[in-house]
Amino acid sequence: MTENRDSIAEIDLLAYADGRLAGDPVRRAAVERHLARDREAARLVADIEAQNAQIRALYDRVLDAPIPERHRDALWGNAERGGGAWMRLAASVALFALAAAGGAAVGYHARDGIDVPSSLIERAATITPAEAGDATFALASTGRERVAGETVNLSFAMPDLSAFGYRLVARGHPDPGAPNLVRFLYRGVEGKEVSLFMRPRMDPGEERVSTRTVGDVAVSYWSAGPVAVAMRTDDPQMDGIAVAKVLKHAVDFARVSVPGPLDEAAPLDGTGAQMAVEAEAGTMLTDIHAGPSQLQ
Amino acid sequence: MNDDVKWMVERQIPHLRRYALALTRNLDQADDLVQDTLERALKKRHLWRRTGSLRSWLFRILYRTYVDNRRRWRPERMAADPALIDAFASQPPDQEHRVEYTNIAHALDQLPDEQREIVLLTAVEGMAYDEIADVLSIPIGTVRSRLSRGREALRRFRSHTEGAAPLRRVK
Incomplete structure (x- = not known):
């Protein structure tokens, strides 16, 4: 964990890149100010965002696939489905x-x-x-x-x-x-x-x-x-x-x-x-x- | 478990399958893992008392099932197989994207399990760090430190495989 002159730590950059500062606009704004000044930090954030996008793209298709029948059966058995x-x-x-x-x-x-x-x-x-x-x-x-x-x-x-x-x-x-x-x-x-x-x-x-x-x-x-x-x-x-x-x-x-x-x-x-x-x-x-x- | 809770559990199945696939890199094994998770959840339904989110509870069961059977689910180092990437990538990859997917899949393969599991929960499921700590039953500080090390390892690996070329966004 590396502190810098703006008190923006690496974990802040990771949290920003992961969208975890959405509920903290003050901290988010501080990170964005830091990113505007620090090219290495901006590169780190860009890398993490790219990592996230690529990892999601690798697996997201599963979300649209039909749920296997055996999973539904495990959950519902022969009962009526649909609540x-x-x-x-x-x-x-x-x-x-x-x-x-x-x-x-x-x-x-x-x-x-x-x-x-x-x-x-x-x-x-x-x-x-x-x-x-x-x-x-x-x-x-x-x-x-x-x-x-x-x-x-x-x-x-x-x-x-x-x-x-x-x-x-x-x-x-x-x-x-x-x-x-x-x-x-x-x-x-x-x-x-x-x-x-x-x-x-x-x-x-x-x-x-x-x-x-x-x-x-x-x-x-x-x-x-x-x-x-x-x-x-x-x-x-x-x-x-x-x-x-x-x-x-x-x-x-x-x-x-x-x-x-x-x-x-x-x-x-x-x-x-x-x-x-x-x-x-x-x-x-x-x-x-x-x-x-x-x-x- | 009444029908209403079952309905909500069913809504989480696609997310459980996605994380299971990311852990096992094999859809059949992933579906077996989800199946075991659902059966465990039904058996342990009395333990869910609305003290936490349903998602966290289900992912915690899935993760513990995975850990308990890690030898059974052990990845076969096949994530970088182009056929697998073609099958599961969210968009049909062209050659350039296939290289990117292969690189990131290879990079994930190199991570220690305890780092990869956290990176995947963050990147794939978008979980907050405290929820990950809850799912994995570890302190949040451990989540942060493992995530930091995992991210840095992925950067190094991808930088090595991609040479000096700048990283580009998929979308």
Whole structure:
């Protein structure tokens, strides 16, 4: 481990190259400043990124291959596949339980001027079941006035929380007056729930995970590129930082398109999220594709 | 294990197969390893109490199964076989990419097991260092030091095999 004059150690460079500083913008910025000055360090990072890309390319095809039948049989035996209980739950919108551990930070504290709207945080904390809407998620046609130039659509894969034991059971617009606000409701095997509220934003940067308490409900919030996020859960073990990483991965691979007539009527399929973003299309495209994670 | 948990386990099978293939370099052996992992997971399902991520739990079982049977799964030094690379590379490799894949596969073959296992979890699965420490049941400082040594060894090996040519990105 070699310390240098900027206190950037080799492990910082490795962590940067491996994408491990995504949740630490201060450290990431320090590394990037260091890389701009130190060509050997920049070469190391480029090498590691190239290593990662080549190793992934060597094995990634397996992800798209069909799962061997014997693996399914080992798991399911002769039982019905597909999680019938989840399917029965898919159209339901359950009561939100109050969040645990009021006000305890799950990650870092916010710096001043964090770019997650207070209205989003308060909405996440105060929404009631009656306002939760249905599970249909269609494009928000009323949110696409061409105010600042072209309007673009942002589409990304549904954040997958199955690694944490949670499965998506509902999604929708919780607020008819805010068509760009979307909500994903996940439920765990013990009945605990995680709700993610998202809305597009103009600042492409990222903010750390912070927590604010509204009433007696704790809401974690952060921003990931063009999306501001608020999370509410009754599971004290759910780590906002870990969820933020999952979401960042999804948003990193977002697709951007200029909406056409077909988009107006076409609902989303079951695997993606889509929201209208009012922006200068060229600027937003540049912002989304210029992030460091896109280098992978 | 109820159906909901099984559904989530099934979602992890492609990732388990990918890591198993990276460890064994042989798809049949990789599938045997995943099969054993799934059977162990079902037998030990009572041990998963939502105290950690399902992914970490499954990878921990896979890794321990691999270690317990390392002789059985021992790689046959075939990772650099062009046919294997053609079969598993995520994009059909042209000659230039095939050389790159061969080089990185050869380089991975040269690493000690304890370094290669960590490099693969980082590069292939994108795991955080603390999750790797959890999966392998070792301190995070050990993860970092092994990763550092493994990365440096890969750089040296690739630099040697590629001469003075600059490294290039696959994508």
